[in-house]
Amino acid sequence: MSDVIHAPGTFCWAELSTSDAAGAKSFYSELMGWETHDDPIPGAGTYTMCILEGGNVGALYELTPEMKSQGVKPHWLSYVTVESASASAGKAKELGGTVIKDAFDVFDIGSMAVLQDPTGATLALWQPKKHQGTAHTDGKPGSVCWNELATRDMDRAGKFYADLFGWNPMVKDMGPHKYTMMMNGEEQAAGILQMSEEWGEMPSHWMVYFSVANCDSSAEKAKGLGAEVKVPPTDIPPVGRFSVIQDPQGAICSIIALSAK
16 A cells, blocks of 8 residues: 555546456556456456556556446546545536446545546545555656646636646646646646537546657557557647557546656
8 A cells, every 4th residue: 555645636547448357467567567467356257457667556446347337438437536536526526527337435444436527537535544546756767757637628627627636727828728637736737728620529527647758659559569658748838748548448547747846
């Protein structure tokens, strides 16, 4: 378990639901340099911890036959630390969100809930007990370094998360587009961008970003491991260079080589 304490309103964990746990473990271990550790879940399969330099960075599990039959596709799910999963889920509902999974205890390691914001994007709430979340918060290659909401209604989504987590929005001009930086106190919590017609019918969604040392070589490596590069390596001045990839099982995430500060 990590000793790193994540303040309420901070993204603290990333979890992959996949159609092929063995394949996903092999892919991400090769791409990110992770080690993995399988923890049996009584009556519910296996939960695999993804480990970077001795510290947990995330986890993955295989979708159950029931989930697959319901049409659940492989996906990454991001978690935000809260003081009370139950209270925050209730507040989300009052603010116009949808509670997909009501708050429940995860053994003795924490409590969680899963919600969908008013624009349709899904994320999880985490009330920590024994498990705080990721051990890496410094942008180390192989760790989660950013979470970003692409939404059909940036204003509505921004207000929802500001009211739910106490985030403060800072709107920045990014060339022809605006980008809303959500601040958790003095710290950057997440980003929000407005989806345009160019996105087609893609629904609103949260995107997890993994730090890499070199975006171009990591994108090529991902392709060689069976992934599809959805967005080729692209510069985001002055932030870094990013790419969007779809892993061999179908889950989508972003990789980014951050610019030196």
